[in-house]
Amino acid sequence: MSSPSGDARHLPAQRGGVWEVVIGMEVHVQPRTRSKMFCGCAIGELGDAPNTHVCEVCLGLPGVLPVPNKAAVEACLKTALALGCEIPRHTKFDRKNYMYPDLPKGYQISQYDLPMSINGHLDVGGRKVRIRRVHLEEDTGKLIHAGDKLHKAWESYVDLNRAGVPLMEIVSEPDLRSADEARDYAIELRTLLRTIGASEAEMEKGQMRAEPNISIRREGSSELGVKTELKNINSFRALHRAILFEVERQKQLLEAGDTVVQETRGWSEAEQRTFSQRSKEFAEDYRYFPEPDIPPLELDRAWIEDLRRGLPELPAVRRARLVADHSLPHRDVAVIGADRELADLFDGAVAAGAPAKQVANWIVAEVAPSGKLPSAQNLAELVKLVSDGSITRDQAREVLVESVETGRTPAEIAAEHGHKQVSDESELRVLAEAVIDANPKAAADFRGGKKQAMQALMADLRKRAPQANPKVANELLLKLLG
Amino acid sequence: MTDDLTQLTIKEASRLLRLGSISAADLVTAHVQRIERLDQHVKAFLRFTPEVWEKQADEADRRLRQGDAPPLCGIPLAVKDVLCVRGVETTAGSQILKGFRPPYTATAVARLFEAGAVMLGVTNCDEFAMGSSTENSGYFPTRNPWDLERVPGGSSGGSAAAVAAGEAMIALGSDTGGSIRQPAALCGVVGMKPTYGRVSRYGLIAFASSLDQIGPFARSVDDAAITLSLMSGLDPLDATSSDRAGMEVLNNFGAGVKGMRLGVPREYYDVKGIEPGVKSAIDAALAVLRTQGAEVVEVSLPHTDYGLAAYYIIAPAECSSNLARFDGVRYGMSEVDAPNITEQYLETRRKGFGSEVRRRVMLGTYALSSGYYDAYYLKAQKVRTLIKRDFDEAFKQCDAIVSATSPTVAFPIGSKTQNPLSMYLCDVLTLGGNLAGLPGISVPCGTSHGLPVGLQVLGPQWGENVVLRVARSYEEASGVKTQVADVV
Numbered sequence: 001m002s003s004p005s006g007d008a009r010h011l012p013a014q015r016g017g018v019w020e021v022v023i024g025m026e027v028h029v030q031p032r033t034r035s036k037m038f039c040g041c042a043i044g045e046l047g048d049a050p051n052t053h054v055c056e057v058c059l060g061l062p063g064v065l066p067v068p069n070k071a072a073v074e075a076c077l078k079t080a081l082a083l084g085c086e087i088p089r090h091t092k093f094d095r096k097n098y099m100y101p102d103l104p105k106g107y108q109i110s111q112y113d114l115p116m117s118i119n120g121h122l123d124v125g126g127r128k129v130r131i132r133r134v135h136l137e138e139d140t141g142k143l144i145h146a147g148d149k150l151h152k153a154w155e156s157y158v159d160l161n162r163a164g165v166p167l168m169e170i171v172s173e174p175d176l177r178s179a180d181e182a183r184d185y186a187i188e189l190r191t192l193l194r195t196i197g198a199s200e201a202e203m204e205k206g207q208m209r210a211e212p213n214i215s216i217r218r219e220g221s222s223e224l225g226v227k228t229e230l231k232n233i234n235s236f237r238a239l240h241r242a243i244l245f246e247v248e249r250q251k252q253l254l255e256a257g258d259t260v261v262q263e264t265r266g267w268s269e270a271e272q273r274t275f276s277q278r279s280k281e282f283a284e285d286y287r288y289f290p291e292p293d294i295p296p297l298e299l300d301r302a303w304i305e306d307l308r309r310g311l312p313e314l315p316a317v318r319r320a321r322l323v324a325d326h327s328l329p330h331r332d333v334a335v336i337g338a339d340r341e342l343a344d345l346f347d348g349a350v351a352a353g354a355p356a357k358q359v360a361n362w363i364v365a366e367v368a369p370s371g372k373l374p375s376a377q378n379l380a381e382l383v384k385l386v387s388d389g390s391i392t393r394d395q396a397r398e399v400l401v402e403s404v405e406t407g408r409t410p411a412e413i414a415a416e417h418g419h420k421q422v423s424d425e426s427e428l429r430v431l432a433e434a435v436i437d438a439n440p441k442a443a444a445d446f447r448g449g450k451k452q453a454m455q456a457l458m459a460d461l462r463k464r465a466p467q468a469n470p471k472v473a474n475e476l477l478l479k480l481l482g
Numbered sequence: 483m484t485d486d487l488t489q490l491t492i493k494e495a496s497r498l499l500r501l502g503s504i505s506a507a508d509l510v511t512a513h514v515q516r517i518e519r520l521d522q523h524v525k526a527f528l529r530f531t532p533e534v535w536e537k538q539a540d541e542a543d544r545r546l547r548q549g550d551a552p553p554l555c556g557i558p559l560a561v562k563d564v565l566c567v568r569g570v571e572t573t574a575g576s577q578i579l580k581g582f583r584p585p586y587t588a589t590a591v592a593r594l595f596e597a598g599a600v601m602l603g604v605t606n607c608d609e610f611a612m613g614s615s616t617e618n619s620g621y622f623p624t625r626n627p628w629d630l631e632r633v634p635g636g637s638s639g640g641s642a643a644a645v646a647a648g649e650a651m652i653a654l655g656s657d658t659g660g661s662i663r664q665p666a667a668l669c670g671v672v673g674m675k676p677t678y679g680r681v682s683r684y685g686l687i688a689f690a691s692s693l694d695q696i697g698p699f700a701r702s703v704d705d706a707a708i709t710l711s712l713m714s715g716l717d718p719l720d721a722t723s724s725d726r727a728g729m730e731v732l733n734n735f736g737a738g739v740k741g742m743r744l745g746v747p748r749e750y751y752d753v754k755g756i757e758p759g760v761k762s763a764i765d766a767a768l769a770v771l772r773t774q775g776a777e778v779v780e781v782s783l784p785h786t787d788y789g790l791a792a793y794y795i796i797a798p799a800e801c802s803s804n805l806a807r808f809d810g811v812r813y814g815m816s817e818v819d820a821p822n823i824t825e826q827y828l829e830t831r832r833k834g835f836g837s838e839v840r841r842r843v844m845l846g847t848y849a850l851s852s853g854y855y856d857a858y859y860l861k862a863q864k865v866r867t868l869i870k871r872d873f874d875e876a877f878k879q880c881d882a883i884v885s886a887t888s889p890t891v892a893f894p895i896g897s898k899t900q901n902p903l904s905m906y907l908c909d910v911l912t913l914g915g916n917l918a919g920l921p922g923i924s925v926p927c928g929t930s931h932g933l934p935v936g937l938q939v940l941g942p943q944w945g946e947n948v949v950l951r952v953a954r955s956y957e958e959a960s961g962v963k964t965q966v967a968d969v970v
Contacts, residue, residue: 056584056585056586059812060807060812061584061585061586061812061813062566062572062574062579062582062584062687062688062807062808063564063565063566063572063584063586063588063683063684063685063686063687063688064586064684064685064719065683065684065719065720065721065722066721067718067719067720067721068721095803097802097803097806097850099806099809099827101809101811101823104807104811104812105806105807106803106805106806106807106809107803107806156823158811158812285851285852287802287803287847287850287851287852287855288850289799289800289803289850289855289859292690292691292692292722292800293688293691293720293721293722294721294722295721295722
């Protein structure tokens with residue numbers, strides 16, 4: 001995929017050659033679980049009334065203890081396996097200590113030196129991006145300020161609905177070289193997470209947060225430049241734009257002889273720029289130490305193997321198969337390969353005997369944009385009705401909509417509406433003659449050499465007789481006008 | 483007559499209750515009257531809970547009448563201020579939690595309630611269980627019922643003093659470095675710290691999570707054993723709790739010590755600062771155990787000297803993190819008028835915490851800091867492993883370890899408050915059991931200069947039944963019956 005706004009991989013520099021962009025990604029993903037990471041509270045929705053999904057555990061009241069959520073551990077392990085990570089035999093939780101009003105215990109339970117998994121990779125557009133680690137932690141709450149920022153606010157409110165929501169942190173090595181690649185990486189990661197059912201990974205719903213670490217260096221240099229970390233990114237588009245902006249900002253600083261300050265910067269969607277949030281010049285000391293309230297987890301090998309066997313076909317494998325087995329064009333593979341439900345629909349319809357290329361066309365042109373999926377059986381039947389000439393494409397579109405809504409079979413619906421395709425030449429000849437008579441100008445234009453005029457004639461014909469076989473009708477019109 | 487009811491053990495009281503000779507209300511009233519007479523001097527309790535005891539005593543009497551009385555039906559219980567009880571002000575002996583009423587009950591307490599116990603009130607302790615004398619309470623010091631000018635030990639000094647003074651039949655404490663066993667010794671009652679994981683810590687306001695365990699105070703080994711068995715066992719709310727059956731602590735604990743090998747660690751026997759009177763009381767206790775058929779052997783715990791240092795790194799490190807939640811944002815004391823959030827934190831914690839708590843938070847924060855972590859916390863964890871190995875080795879040569887619980891008898895109030903290190907040395911014989919996660923008991927073994935001395939028995943992991951067996955055998959053979967202090 002390439003971006004219409006251009007790629008920042010190679011920036012011409014005025015002095016010292018070309019800049020190379022170096023990006024590592026930290027992605028936080030909310031695994032699909034019913035309850036929070038360490039207590040039984042339900043996971044709320046964005047916009048729920050504040051502090052309605054809280055209990056003594058996620059409020060950090062005195063004396064309460066965290067109990068790890070097995071579903072979250074499982075989602076994290078599945079993600080790690082899908083990313084080809086190594087799963088150690090033992091893993092543990094650690095405390096990351098810092099005080100902030102949105103952090104009820106004064107520490108976040110995270111993983112430090114024995115994460116749930118390490119050393120994986122994700123292939124993005126043929127490029128291997130190394131994954132350093134995938135670990136599990138808990139989210140913090142949210143502050144709502146009356147006033148400006150925290151230190152200027154005259155009153156601040158704390159909403160702890162998010163506190164204790166499980167998060168997987170997926171950390172890449174600094175292997176990405178452009179805003180395009182970073183965005184494609186994030187999209188590919190979402191596809192993978194959805195495919196394996198580990199997360200819905202909706203950025204807009206806060207289920208996935210991407211935090212790129214960005215630095216630039218002279219091409220050919222092996223040293224890393226000073227990096228900044230970007231936060232508050234709520235969409236793939238914002239991710240792309242924020243990186244483009246930040247790269248340009250760093251480039252201008254360095255070319256003016258200034259230095260980049262290591263810091264966390266926020267992306268302002270309104271202003272389309274990044275701004276300084278927190279300087280990391282004096283690195284915060286989180287005083288990590290092993291969480292004494294949770295015994296180290298022993299990761300049972302048999303369980304891991306069960307999870308590995310239970311993984312569905314991964315997107316990369318699926319794409320390769322779509323090309324190898326069905327010779328689908330890149331465009332179709334990109335759409336069908338990116339969504340497990342679409343891919344399953346494709347496989348199901350093909351297995352039910354429908355021709356692959358036409359199934360792909362229907363999925364890409366009709367099913368994917370509508371977001372409403374028919375059953376594989378019904379799609380296969382629909383494709384066959386069109387390809388054997390029983391109904392027209394226009395009729396088929398209507399039938400598809402109705403079939404999705406009612407679940408009834410396309411054959412039933414077509415029969416009920418009296419849909420059929422008329423290919424009989426004598427019947428169609430009468431129709432074609434009537435169309436030519438009714439559209440004398442278009443007919444004259446066509447005869448005069450304006451080939452586009454045929455479109456108007458065909459449109460009128462299809463309006464009069466949707467059941468007409470367009471191919472036969474077109475040939476008749478040509479013959480009559482010729 | 484009513485005072486007699488405050489001298490009973492669970493077994494004796496239960497018999498009278500079941501016979502109908504007394505009611506739960508009588509038993510509670512007797513204790514409340516004694517409290518009214520004595521606690522102004524002892525000051526074991528921080529708060530009383532008449533709203534709780536009235537309901538629970540009624541319920542106990544109803545069940546007694548119905549004939550389905552549970553094992554602790556009507557037994558008066560005191561609860562250390564670190565254990566949350568739903569709706570009852572619980573403050574961990576700290577001003578910072580003043581007014582805090584938890585909406586949940588600690589699992590251990592809830593289980594004793596289910597077993598029919600009647601809660602009389604909340605007992606005093608060192609703030610956040612940090613201390614060995616109860617002088618670090620954020621409210622007032624508790625006094626030793628045997629000598630009101632002396633400390634009851636700590637941190638569970640209120641619970642120990644309440645049982646010793648006949649103000650409660652049993653009490654709950656928490657033991658992080660000796661906070662049950664040491665005050666039990668100084669007050670002349672039985673106090674037991676279970677194996678780490680035996681009793682759920684849910685609802686225990688944490689001091690040092692990897693060391694804390696909840697345990698009972700009682701007037702007899704039997705009472706301690708039955709209480710412990712009833713509060714033990716797996717709790718889905720505590721991931722560190724064990725699924726071992728609580729009743730296993732009672733496994734043949736009445737079998738006596740004949741044929742048992744009891745190890746006396748030379749590092750404990752000759753510990754620096756041990757008082758001659760304590761030592762001779764221990765010698766006498768060992769002689770009693772020998773006459774019961776136990777073989778007393780010398781063992782060694784070679785890393786004992788490093789235990790205190792390791793303990794005073796690990797415990798403060800964990801406490802520095804555990805106490806971070808007391809930030810004045812959600813509950814407890816809050817200096818909301820501070821100009822910004824940092825000042826709010828600083829002011830709240832400066833006013834809310836006492837000096838010992840602040841000292842330990844600072845020690846722990848330092849020990850965990852980047853650049854110091856390896857030299858302090860990590861090193862301390864290595865020492866902890868060595869100490870565990872010491873015990874593993876020792877238990878290859880003996881079934882249980884016996885020693886004094888405290889090198890000294892109860893000391894005068896104020897005598898150690900100016901020197902924190904001298905106070906820390908109170909735990910030198912007990913904290914090894916916490917570092918290694920082992921079960922231990924302190925059982926009265928006579929007096930020195932008229933003040934109680936405690937005999938400590940430590941067992942291997944999950945060996946509560948062994949510990950109780952030794953303690954019970956000693957108690958029976960020595961005839962040293964736990965006495966209720968006369969006070970005034």
